[in-house]
Amino acid sequence: MPTELPKAYEPKDAQQKWLTFWEERGYFHAQPDKSKKPYTIVIPPPNVTGALHMGHALNNTLQDVLIRWRRMQGYNALWMPGTDHAGIATQSVVERLVFSQEKKTRHEIGRDELVKRIWDWKDKYETRILGQLRELGASCDWKRTRFTLDPVCARAVRETFFRMFRDGYIYRGKRLVNWDAHLQTSVADDETYTEDTKGGFWTFKYAVDGEPDTFISFSTTRPETMLGDSALCVHPSDERYKHLIGKTVTQPHTGRKIPIIADGILADPTLGTGCVKVTPAHDPNDYACWQRHPEIAIINILNPDGTINENGGEYKGLDRYKAREAVTKKMEELGLFGGKEDRVIPLKFSDRSKTPIEPYLSDQWFVKMADRDDGKPGLAQMTMDAVTDGRVKFFPERYARSYLDWLAEKRDWCISRQLWWGHRIPVWSKPLHALDVTRGSYWPQGIAGDETRFAMRETLDDNGNGLALCCVGPDAEDLEQVLQAQGFVQDPDVLDTWFSSALWPHSTLGWPGPALPEERGDRAAPNWDTMRAFYPTGTLVTSRDIISLWVARMVLTGLYNVNEIPFTDVFIHPQLQDAFGERMSKSTGNGIDPLDIVERYGADSLRYQMVSIAGDTQDSRMPVSNVCPFCDTLVPIKQEHLRGRTKRLKCPGDKTKGITCGKEFRPGGPWTSDDPEVPTAKQASERFDQGRNFANKLWNATRFLLMNLEGYAPGEVKLDALPTEDKWLLSRLATTTKVVTAALEGYKFSDVSRLVYDFVWSEFCDWYIEMSKGRLKDAAARPTAQRVLAGVLDGILRLVHPVMPFVSESLWEALGEAAPERGLPLPAKAEEAACIAKWPSYPESWISPEVEARFARMQDLVRGVREVRNRYQVDDKTKLDVSVKCIESVAADFNTLSAFIAPLAGIANFTAGPNTAKPKPNGSVVRPEFEAYVALAGYIDEAAEAKRLEKQIAEKQKALAGVKSKLSNEKFVSSAPPEVVQQQRDALADIEKQIATLEENLRDMRG
């Protein structure tokens, strides 16, 4: 009859079993259901570039805890999973792969072929990533899995772009981009890195027009950009140059007359000569200066391949570095060269080609963030308002500031990327002069009257010629064909990845409707029903580095498209760092592979630790070790191992275990590649011991119960009739349940794990189970003990489930076999799975501080006896007499329980009740906390014991003095809250009593 569990928890079997079980039962699938309150989370879609790392484990564990908890609470809980196409990251990974395998660039294989290769890559890695997510126990609604390039998402992108274009929020403009002249593409800021590089610092001078012998000097690190100079700039209050402001100089290479302007932001009188050349098309600062001084020219001197274009006059066609020499030489010849200084300068490089970045002016698409001309709030303002008026709340609150500060700049959002992988910009263009304007319309023929599906605009191209732009909405392939037939050409660029990510909460839920046919096998297509049922979502869980890139933009598009916020709460979790406080990243090579942890410690342990880490600090450190593949020793990672500096590690062995290994292996991690000669280490961290041990503790507590459930009969448990330790346990259970629920509501994840752990381990296992052992042998007491044990364990498994779903599900099953009906105070049939069990709550009336205080007295007693016993190494043969004169109520409570208190304290002889051991025998020790007499005749070191007592008395007296001074202080008594004053009075009485007992005992000790 009693179910026998294996001795230790084996995570692997459980993980496999329950993943299948949960999915087969369809517990994670949510359908619109008006009878339940919805709770939705959309996953921050991982990039399809590669493997999951620890940050994903953290992020997704927290979401799973929330979604499982809400599901148990009876919400219609939907966790929408998916992945992100991650434009540049994915394209560059595949480009590199193609190049390493076939030595072909993307231009050589062509757009269609490259995109096809990326799709192949994506299919492979999407499967892998989603599989990894499943292994963590993520209870996503897998049938709704989305990818940001799915037709559903594409429709949303098209619709959004179309509306923004039509409403004038999207415009075409120039912007300086990071240009990779080698790959001939622009790269995002985060795809560049800065490195100190040997360079030069040249000083030149230009002659001021109409002022003989007047020169003005400036310095530069890039002389070739002189070809694109369109001004010299000085500080408006710089006395050296004041008189020259407004005059012109002649740029010697091009012969252009360029003005000397004043700009207090660009020019710093304390730097260099105080005068700076202005090259708006090739320097970000100069570009900003040009925006403030639109009257000066903006001259692009580069071709996409990094050679000088026709604006460079005679230097046309030269590579930029050759041009640099030539330009400098010419200045020397003209006597305008003022010297060169070798200097180490920080230079931006492209991460992908490792070549220097050129700031390059190009046409880009933008979303206008500024306030509108009609005075209504613009997109940025609207997005800010949602947070300032509290519709969207940040947890922790301080992060609202990052969001608001960034939006307050109202900088336009550049949404075009010169890539092939992504949502193509849905705009077709044709030069105006090629259009038949005689009909009085620029519109393409044959589509007039379809203005709900397209929008037209005019703009200027690079050369200042008119260009007709036509933006086409979704579901309008016919229009696209008409346009193409008439010579309109689609913009080659794709949209910023964040543009589709920004729509994620509503695009995945069915906006813009109407329903689409199922476009991918068994995946459920969203529609207006899902949109209505699950939007807005409940909580967004993410990390702070994408508050502006992603969070803000989701709010923006939610408000713009749906007129409704995308989520009510944003929880920002800490960022993981390594043992040295550095952020985990691929380039640092200090990441942890979560699957290594799952393998070694179990998914529950990983999850437990992730939850423990998620407090409200912004960083959390995670020291990690490599596990020697030969001897299983944990070798902590050191700083010098990072950044790929250590390719191989030598195992130092483990002296404490007498292991001298000395073999070599390759450090592990999510981003390592294989070393053909030595094995790659798995990773581990002692931090995960706690979770693994906790799972095992739960396992064995259940195991204990199952071994003692014979004859179990469900029945009502009447609180009033219960012994004190039961009342205590139920009080603790009710309290724990209440505070855990509150912690979840407030996103205090680390509190959740700590509270549950402490309750289970220190209270349920260490005390209650120990105390129950005696009762389980007593026929009269056994039934109640069984009911309480089963009922409390039932509650524990529910509380644990969101954090540790696998072990709790296993134990739920085992408990279900032995005690299918259980519960407090009344038994009920248990649900078929912990996964769908009801989240517990217990009557407030169970919580009794008074009972808890009485129990604490007993604990003090037992601990005191154990301490003495331990100090003198009392073995069974030694006589150890204990008598107790606890506070009367406590004594009365536990009188009947001496049978278990004695073994608990590990003592042979135990009498409870009023003290009868007077006079105390020589060598007795008094524990003042509980007034217990422990006698070890002849065994005590009296001098040492006296000294100990003196020390204790001194400590107590110090405490007493503190309390006394407080209570004698009128201000304290009058101004502190009454309960605090009372607390102090109680403390005073307590301490005085303790001191009296100690002193009495000290006298005895000295004979």
Add this chain to the structure above:
RNA sequence: GGGCGUUUAACUCAGCGGUUAGAGUGCCUCCCUUACAAGGAGGAAGUCGGGGGUUCGAAUCCCUCAACGCCCACCA
């Protein structure tokens, strides 16, 4: 440069105005007691980063200095 955070035991972190500052790991002693050695019992270990202030009372609030880190901007 702007913003934010951290500094408490050897390590990783709780505590955030009120008796003698806690946990896990590690360390020391004892115990393989039929739930659990991934365990049990006990112990040692901290001028709460430095300095100043507010308060009857400060690890906790304020100021300041220092170190470390993260985000954003920037570096002719």
